[in-house]
Amino acid sequence: MSLKTPTRNSPAVAATPGTATATGKRRSLRAVANLRRNYPTAIIIAILAVLVLLPLALVLLAAFSNSVPRPGNISLGSLTLDNLAFLGSPEALGALGNSLIVGAGSAVVALVIGAFLAFICARSDAPMRRFIFFIGMAPMFIPALVGALAWSLLSSPSAGYINILLRDLGIDAVVNIYSMPGLIFVLGIFYAPYAFLLMHSSLSMMNADLEEAAGVHGAPLRTMLRTVTLPLALPALLGSAVLVFALTMENFPVAQVIGNPAGVDTLPTYIYRLMSATPAKSNQAASIAVVLTAALLVITVVQQRIISKRKFTTVTGKGNRPRQVPLRKLRWPFTILALAYFAASVLLPMLALLAASMQASPFVASISQLFESGALSFSELGQVLTSHDFQLALRNSVLVAILAAAAGTILSFIASYIKYRTKSKGGTAIELIAMTPLAVPAIVMGIGLLWTWLLLPVPVYGTLAILAIACVAVFLPQGYRGVSASMLQMDQDLEDSAVMLGASRARAIVSVTLPLMRVGITSSFLLFLMLSMRELSASIFLFTSNTRILSILVFDDFDNGQSQAAAAVSVLYCVVIAVLAIVAQWLGADRKPKPLT
Amino acid sequence: MKISIQNLQLKYGDFTAIENLNLDVADGEALVLLGQSGCGKTSTMRCLAGLEEPSAGKIIIDDVVVFDSERGINLPPNKRNVGMVFQSYAVWPHMTVFQNVAYSLKMQKISKREIQDRVLEVLAMVGLEEFAQRGASLLSGGQMQRVALARSLVMRPSVLMLDEPLSNLDARLRDRLRVELREIQLRLGLTCVYVTHDQHEAFALADRIALLQGGRIVQIGGPREMYGAPSSASIAHFLGVSNVMHCDTVEIEGSMASVRVTGHDIRVSSSHGIPSPSAELKVCIRAEDLQVTAEQVVTAEQERPNSWKGRVRVAGFQGNDMRYAVELDGGLELDALGTIKRGEQHDVGDTVWVSVDPHQVQILPAEVYA
Numbered sequence: 001m002s003l004k005t006p007t008r009n010s011p012a013v014a015a016t017p018g019t020a021t022a023t024g025k026r027r028s029l030r031a032v033a034n035l036r037r038n039y040p041t042a043i044i045i046a047i048l049a050v051l052v053l054l055p056l057a058l059v060l061l062a063a064f065s066n067s068v069p070r071p072g073n074i075s076l077g078s079l080t081l082d083n084l085a086f087l088g089s090p091e092a093l094g095a096l097g098n099s100l101i102v103g104a105g106s107a108v109v110a111l112v113i114g115a116f117l118a119f120i121c122a123r124s125d126a127p128m129r130r131f132i133f134f135i136g137m138a139p140m141f142i143p144a145l146v147g148a149l150a151w152s153l154l155s156s157p158s159a160g161y162i163n164i165l166l167r168d169l170g171i172d173a174v175v176n177i178y179s180m181p182g183l184i185f186v187l188g189i190f191y192a193p194y195a196f197l198l199m200h201s202s203l204s205m206m207n208a209d210l211e212e213a214a215g216v217h218g219a220p221l222r223t224m225l226r227t228v229t230l231p232l233a234l235p236a237l238l239g240s241a242v243l244v245f246a247l248t249m250e251n252f253p254v255a256q257v258i259g260n261p262a263g264v265d266t267l268p269t270y271i272y273r274l275m276s277a278t279p280a281k282s283n284q285a286a287s288i289a290v291v292l293t294a295a296l297l298v299i300t301v302v303q304q305r306i307i308s309k310r311k312f313t314t315v316t317g318k319g320n321r322p323r324q325v326p327l328r329k330l331r332w333p334f335t336i337l338a339l340a341y342f343a344a345s346v347l348l349p350m351l352a353l354l355a356a357s358m359q360a361s362p363f364v365a366s367i368s369q370l371f372e373s374g375a376l377s378f379s380e381l382g383q384v385l386t387s388h389d390f391q392l393a394l395r396n397s398v399l400v401a402i403l404a405a406a407a408g409t410i411l412s413f414i415a416s417y418i419k420y421r422t423k424s425k426g427g428t429a430i431e432l433i434a435m436t437p438l439a440v441p442a443i444v445m446g447i448g449l450l451w452t453w454l455l456l457p458v459p460v461y462g463t464l465a466i467l468a469i470a471c472v473a474v475f476l477p478q479g480y481r482g483v484s485a486s487m488l489q490m491d492q493d494l495e496d497s498a499v500m501l502g503a504s505r506a507r508a509i510v511s512v513t514l515p516l517m518r519v520g521i522t523s524s525f526l527l528f529l530m531l532s533m534r535e536l537s538a539s540i541f542l543f544t545s546n547t548r549i550l551s552i553l554v555f556d557d558f559d560n561g562q563s564q565a566a567a568a569v570s571v572l573y574c575v576v577i578a579v580l581a582i583v584a585q586w587l588g589a590d591r592k593p594k595p596l597t
Numbered sequence: 598m599k600i601s602i603q604n605l606q607l608k609y610g611d612f613t614a615i616e617n618l619n620l621d622v623a624d625g626e627a628l629v630l631l632g633q634s635g636c637g638k639t640s641t642m643r644c645l646a647g648l649e650e651p652s653a654g655k656i657i658i659d660d661v662v663v664f665d666s667e668r669g670i671n672l673p674p675n676k677r678n679v680g681m682v683f684q685s686y687a688v689w690p691h692m693t694v695f696q697n698v699a700y701s702l703k704m705q706k707i708s709k710r711e712i713q714d715r716v717l718e719v720l721a722m723v724g725l726e727e728f729a730q731r732g733a734s735l736l737s738g739g740q741m742q743r744v745a746l747a748r749s750l751v752m753r754p755s756v757l758m759l760d761e762p763l764s765n766l767d768a769r770l771r772d773r774l775r776v777e778l779r780e781i782q783l784r785l786g787l788t789c790v791y792v793t794h795d796q797h798e799a800f801a802l803a804d805r806i807a808l809l810q811g812g813r814i815v816q817i818g819g820p821r822e823m824y825g826a827p828s829s830a831s832i833a834h835f836l837g838v839s840n841v842m843h844c845d846t847v848e849i850e851g852s853m854a855s856v857r858v859t860g861h862d863i864r865v866s867s868s869h870g871i872p873s874p875s876a877e878l879k880v881c882i883r884a885e886d887l888q889v890t891a892e893q894v895v896t897a898e899q900e901r902p903n904s905w906k907g908r909v910r911v912a913g914f915q916g917n918d919m920r921y922a923v924e925l926d927g928g929l930e931l932d933a934l935g936t937i938k939r940g941e942q943h944d945v946g947d948t949v950w951v952s953v954d955p956h957q958v959q960i961l962p963a964e965v966y967a
C-alpha cells in the first residue's frame with residue numbers, strides 16, 4: 001500500500017503545493033500505522049525463518065564449505081566446490097539409485113494395497129467393511145521404526161521367526177527381509193494407509209449422481225467404472241502414489257533397520273553414515289542432503305499440484321451413498337486378502353515384538369519352543385518398565401511431545417490468522433515458509449537444526465527444548481494446514497461481529513474465534529502430539545545421553561544388538577501411542593485421522 | 598448530520614471498489630445502499646463499520662471523526678459504537694441467545710442486573726423473550742436474524758447497519774420481517790444504513806435510497822422518486838423495467854417526444870420529453886404499463902399513439918397475472934404483464950394489439966455518471 005501512495009497522489013501534489021505537505025504528512029502517518037500493524041507479522045516471519053529457513057541455509061552453506069559448526073568451533077570454514085565432486089562418487093550415485101528404486105517400489109506396493117482396501121471398503125459389498133476401514137488405517141499408529149524392527153525379528157535370515165518356522169517344517173527356503181525387496185515390502189505395507197485414506201475419501205465422497213448419470217446414459221457397470229469412476233479417482237490415485245514415493249524416499253528408520261544389514265544404502269542412511277563417521281564427514285553429508293532435498297522438493301510440488309486439482313474434479317456428495325459394486329463370488333476372498341494385509345502389517349509384527357520381548361532364552365531353535373512352559377515371561381517387560389532408561393525416555397518423550405504440540409499449535413494458529421484473517425502482505429510468505437518442511441526430509445532438517453542451535457547464542461543444544469523445536473519444525477506443515485482448514489471453515493463475520501459489539505480484536509479472538517475453532521485446534525494439537533511421539537529422523541542428531549526419547553531408545557538398543565530390549569521398549573512405546581490415540585478419540589476431537597499430506 | 602462520508606475511496610490493488618463517494622445520512626433516517634453485487638455497497642458499509650480501511654477520504658459519525666486518511670485517524674470498529682447485522686447473522690453457536698445478546702453489555706462492563714433488564718427488554722421487542730436460554734445453534738433462520746438484530750439494538754448504537762438483512766429468509770417471512778424492521782426503526786428513531794440488492798426491500802425500508810453502480814452513487818432520492826423517475830436506462834432496468842430498447846430521436850413537439858426503436862419500424866411517444874438529445878438514448882416501458890388487447894383501442898379524437906399489432910409468442914400463467922412475450926410485426930419482442938381479473942386473456946399465436954400511455958414511457962440516457 002505504501003508503495004502505491006506516491007503514484008496515486010502525484011496529480012494532487014502537482015496541482016497545489018498545499019496538498020503536497022498534507023500528502024507528505026499523511027504518508028508518514030500511514031507509515032507509522034503500517035509499522036505498528038505489521039510488527040506481529042514481522043515477528044512471526046522471524047520465528048519461522050529461524051525455525052525453518054536458517055537450518056536449510058546452513059545445510060546449503062555447508063555443502064559448499066569445508067567445515068561446519070560444532071561445539072567449541074562455530075566457524076563455517078571457507079567456501080569450496082570440493083563436495084560437489086563427491087556427489088559423483090559411486091557410493092553417492094548408488095544411494096541415489098537405491099532411494100529412487102525404494103521410493104518407486106514402495107509407492108507401487110502401497111498404492112496397490114491402499115487402492116484395493118479403499119475400493120472394497122468404500123465401494124463394494126464385501127463383508128466386514130467397517131473392520132476393513134480400521135485395517136486400512138491401523139498401521140499408521142505403529143511407528144515405522146517399530147514396524148521395521150518387528151519385521152526384522154520376523155524374518156531376519158538366521159533368527160527370524162518365519163525362517164525358524166520354515167526350518168521346523170522342513171521347507172528349504174529363507175525369507176530374507178534384509179534385502180531390497182524386503183525394504184520395499186516393509187515400507188510399502190507401512191505407508192499403504194496414506195494411499196488408503198486418500199483413495200477412500202475420494203471414492204466415498206464421489207457424488208453418486210455422476211456415476212448414475214453414466215448409467216442413465218446407457219453405460220454398463222464396467223464401462224461406468226472405467227469412464228467415470230476411475231478418471232474421477234485418478235488425481236487421488238496419482239497424488240497418493242507421489243506422496244508415498246516422497247515419504248518412503250526420505251524415510252530413515254526403516255531404511256536403516258532393514259537396509260543397513262542388507263548393505264543397501266539410501267540417501268538418508270548414507271547421510272546418517274557420513275554424519276556418524278569419525279571424524280564426521282559433515283560437508284559431504286550436507287551435499288547429499290541438498291540433493292535429497294532438491295529431489296523431494298520437485299516431488300512435493302508435483303504432488304501438491306495433483307492434490308489441489310482433486311478439489312475441482314471430485315465433487316463432494318450431499319450425503320448420498322455412492323454406488324456399490326457387487327463382488328459376488330469374490331466377496332470373501334477379497335475380505336480374506338484384507339485380513340492378510342492386517343496380519344502382515346499389525347498382527348504378526350505385534351506378536352513378534354511380544355514374543356521377542358518375553359522369550360526367556362535369547363536363542364530360539366524352533367517355534368514350538370516358544371509354547372513350552374516358562375518360555376515366555378513378563379519379566380523382561382517388567383524390567384524395562386522399571387528401568388531408569390525407559391522411565392527417563394518416557395518422561396522425555398511426553399515432555400517433548402507436549403511442548404512441541406503446544407508451541408506448534410500456537411504458532412500454526414498465529415500464522416494461519418495472519419494469512420487468512422488479515423490483509424497483511426506477509427501472509428503469503430508465512431504460508432510458504434510454514435509449508436516448506438513438507439519438502440525437506442526430516443533427517444536434513446535435523447542436521448540443519450543441529451548447526452543452527454550450535455551457532456545461535458542460546459543454550460538450547462543438549463536440552464529437551466531442541467527436540468521440541470525439531471518436532472515443531474518438521475511437523476509444522478501438518479499443523480498449519482489443520483488449523484488453516486478449520487479457520488477457513490469459520491465465517492469471519494463471527495469474529496467481526498464481536499468487534500462490532502465493542503470487543504477488542506484480542507478479546508474477540510479469545511471469546512469467539514478460539515471457542516468456535518476448539519475442535520480444529522484440539523485435533524491439530526493431538527496431531528502434533530502423535531507425530532512428535534514417533535519422531536526419530538531429526539532427533540537422531542539432536543539428542544544427548546540425558547535427553548533420549550523413546551524412539552531413540554528403541555533405535556539405540558537395536559543398533560547395539562539388544563533386540564530383546566528394543567522389542568520390549570517397542571511394545572511399551574506402542575502402548576503409550578495407543579493410549580494417546582484412545583485419549584484423543586475419547587476427547588471426541590480426533591475424528592477420522594486425516595491423511596498427513 | 599448523523600453520518601457524513603466525504604470523498605471516500607477504497608482500492609484493492611488496481612481494483613477500485615469505491616470511487617470518491619460522498620454521502621450524508623440524517624439523524625433517524627433510514628438510508629438504503631442499493632445495487633448489484635460488486636457495486637461497492639457492502640464495501641461502503643464495511644468502511645463505515647471500520648472493518649475495511651479506505652484508501653482515502655473522511656468519515657464522521659455522530660460528530661466524531663472515525664476515519665480521516667489525511668490526519669491518519671482510523672478508529673477501530675469497537676470504538677465507533679456502530680451496530681451491524683451481518684448477512685450471515687454471525688450468531689455465535691457456542692452461546693445461548695441471552696449470552697449472544699448480552700455480549701456488548703459485558704464489554705461495556707455494565708452491572709449484571711442492568712444487563713438482565715436490557716437484554717430481556719430487547720428480546721421482548723424482537724419477540725424472542727422465551728428463547729433466552731436456548732442455544733443459538735438450535736434457532737431457525739428467522740430467529741437467528743432476530744437475535745442478530747437484538748444483539749445490535751441492545752448496545753444502543755449511534756448507527757445500525759444491516760447487510761442484506763432479509764436475503765437468507767423465505768419469501769413469506771421476508772415480507773413480515775421487512776415490516777417489523779421498518780416499525781422498530783421508526784419507533785426507536787434509529788439511524789439505519791441498509792445494504793441490499795433487492796429493490797422491493799429497498800422501497801419498503803428506505804427513507805432515501807442511494808443507488809450504486811461501479812463504486813459510485815449514480816442516483817440518490819426517495820423510493821417513490823427513484824421508482825417514478827430513474828435517471829438512466831440502466832437504473833430503470835435494475836429497478837425492474839423489462840422493456841429497455843435502443844432508440845433514435847424522430848421529433849420533439851413541446852413535451853411530447855417521438856423516437857424510433859433502433860432497427861425496427863416502431864415509433865414510441867413519450868410525454869416526458871427527452872433529457873439530452875446528444876447522449877445515447879433508450880426507451881423504457883414497464884411490463885405492467887403495457888396493455889394487451891384483442892382489438893386496437895381507438896379513442897374519439899385521434900389515432901392513439903403507441904399502439905402496435907403483434908402476435909403472442911409465449912403466455913405464462915402466474916396466478917394473478919399473465920406474462921406475455923408479444924412479437925410485434927417487424928420482429929421486436931415486448932414483455933407485457935396482464936392482470937387476469939381486469940382483462941382479457943390471450944393464447945399463444947393470438948393476434949393482439951399492444952399499447953401504452955405516452956405518460957408511462959420514459960426516454961432516458963443509457964448511463965449516468967454522478
